[in-house]
């Protein structure tokens with residue numbers, strides 16, 4: 001790498017000149033960013049080749065992590081940090097009049113994901129490389145990532161995202177490794193050596209071209225690969241209408257579906273899923289083949305992990321390759337397949353469980369459909385032997401039923417490991433949602449509580465806090481996050497806590513000035529920063545948060561001397577474009593913000609800010625500035641959450657329900673150091689099963705609740721007319737599916753407690769210190785080690 005600042009400057013200036021053919025003084029910041037990015041990629045290319053070479057020849061197991069989303073965010077700062085040259089570059093650039101931070105801000109986020117699921121995949125890649133594990137990502141190179149959000153007149157407006165317009169310096173197109181993927185057509189049966197065989201004829205071929213991105217481990221020699229597939233027209237299309245074929249082909253990697261909870265019944269989405277799987281498996285097997293002649297040992301050297309059910313067609317696709325192409329008998333092929341594949345479940349929301357109608361699936365993927373049918377028939381026959389005569393039971397578990405294919409069932413039946421993402425989520429899977437399968441395959445189910453990479457979310461995002469931590473306990477925590485535990489001894493150290501408070505104050509000021517520059521809104525940095533940032537969804541209950549703000553407004557109007565610590569409520573959230581209810585909530589947040597922020601009396605005490613276009617890079621600014629982390633999903637609904645972990649690691653205290661990983665955060669810090677409230681998941685699930693909740697009871701018997709609910713529709717917000725009727729009806733007419741009103745009753749007092757707690761600064765920062773000190777467990781390094789040991793059977797491969 002670079003030996004000195006002087007050497008770096010020389011190479012950088014040369015690069016800039018070569019790329020743009022102009023004097024340094026005339027180059028733009030964006031050009032400087034591209035030059036630096038290019039330079040970094042070139043600098044690591046030798047190490048990348050070395051890693052690939054090592055992985056090819058070491059005869060050790062490799063894992064391929066298949067995910068329909070990778071929410072990477074920006075790469076430059078992280079790559080410099082992992083290479084251990086960020087300080088050198090920053091100083092050298094400063095000496096020639098360039099701000100590295102400004103260059104970093106030129107980079108457009110790679111937003112190839114919706115939220116937690118895609119960000120998890122990105123965190124895992126960082127941990128795999130940093131732990132020297134041979135693990136690679138496989139995904140789709142969407143031309144447009146998740147839409148850009150603008151707020152216009154309080155409404156969300158979506159604009160197409162354009163991350164590739166100025167090129168992506170991190171990727172390398174590998175046209176020589178392109179593979180074909182086939183859709184439509186028919187299956188033809190034929191005989192070969194007295195065996196019945198099948199081939200796919202009359203198919204339409206799409207070419208999948210890989211773009212590889214280097215994944216650089218933290219201060220190691222490992223550079224793993226994220227392979228993203230681009231859909232392109234085959235070179236010599238036989239199609240009658242070439243233009244139409246080209247358009248349809250390119251559409252496959254054009255857009256990320258802006259929804260992570262349910263799939264529109266779109267052929268395109270299914271095409272994307274099979275495209276990812278078929279291209280990835282082809283390339284995995286091509287590279288396996290270079291070392292090993294025989295696919296019968298595949299599972300000894302290859303682990304394929306499917307992130308939720310979106311890549312579940314890896315199961316029938318691997319069967320197709322083994323049976324049709326390799327002529328391996330079905331039973332042996334099935335053993336190889338199930339030993340190779342493992343699956344993570346991310347949700348128990350029934351509307352989010354993927355189900356594909358046969359009439360859509362079968363014509364698009366005729367051979368894959370036959371294989372799924374065969375898997376189903378064999379599975380149902382096994383069930384018949386166990387549950388003879390219990391038709392209902394067998395029907396409940398079948399892979400295909402009433403004309404739809406249940407992807408989660410296929411995933412469970414076709415993999416050797418099924419994991420949930422937090423303890424409570426895994427328990428719900430085992431004992432409720434997937435209980436039938438747990439009874440049948442108890443050993444397949446296991447838990448792997450999610451994690452986040454502490455290098456991006458603490459070291460990179462919060463350099464002020466990182467410096468304080470390193471000054472206090474040394475730098476071992478960067479590679480061994482459990483070392484953060486040693487901060488426990490500083491929980492009563494006055495000077496440490498004062499410095500921690502100063503760091504938080506500094507970060508609040510940075511965020512406040514960004515908000516001021518973008519919106520003109522002045523916020524009080526002495527106020528409590530109370531933050532809820534995550535996708536907008538009914539179960540995440542941004543509504544509960546808003547109704548509470550309306551309640552505070554009412555209290556203050558009634559009694560201007562009402563004793564309350566000043567607060568700034570910060571929101572950031574995108575709503576899926578077709579999700580009308582979620583969009584109404586965004587409008588409501590902005591309407592309340594307008595009312596509160598423009599009230600001369602109230603606005604000195606309360607402020608409400610909606611930060612538009614929430615994404616990874618914004619999260620990196622908001623999270624370090626947060627005092628209170630709002631994690632208030634209806635219990636049982638949030639499988640894990642990972643935002644909660646990022647906040648904890650940055651010293652925010654959690655105010656949350658007993659849901660997902662909040663429970664484990666609470667167990668780690670102790671109940672004095674977290675604020676929990678509301679229905680438990682057992683209570684929620686029992687209500688769903690047995691009934692007994694009546695939201696109107698809570699409305700009629702509690703004046704403050706009645707008041708805020710009425711204000712949605714009674715003209716309290718001028719000129720909103722029937723705008724919020726949908727929300728009003730969801731609460732009263734549809735019996736409040738997510739228990740907002742019941743939990744609001746508990747939320748009001750717990751928020752008062754938070755306010756009082758914040759007033760006792762020394763105590764607050766004691767809690768904050770303890771939260772940071774217990775956050776090491778929630779590093780994705782720990783999670784990935786558990787996957788590597790418990791699921792994949794993966795061990796370290798050291799690259800020279």
Ligand SMILES: *Cc1c(COP(=O)(O)O)cnc(C)c1O
Nearest residue numbers: 115116534615616619641642643
């Ligand atoms: C971490 C993260 C999420 C997930 O947040 P949750 O609160 O766990 O839903 C979503 N979006 C972005 C940009 C993130 O960084």
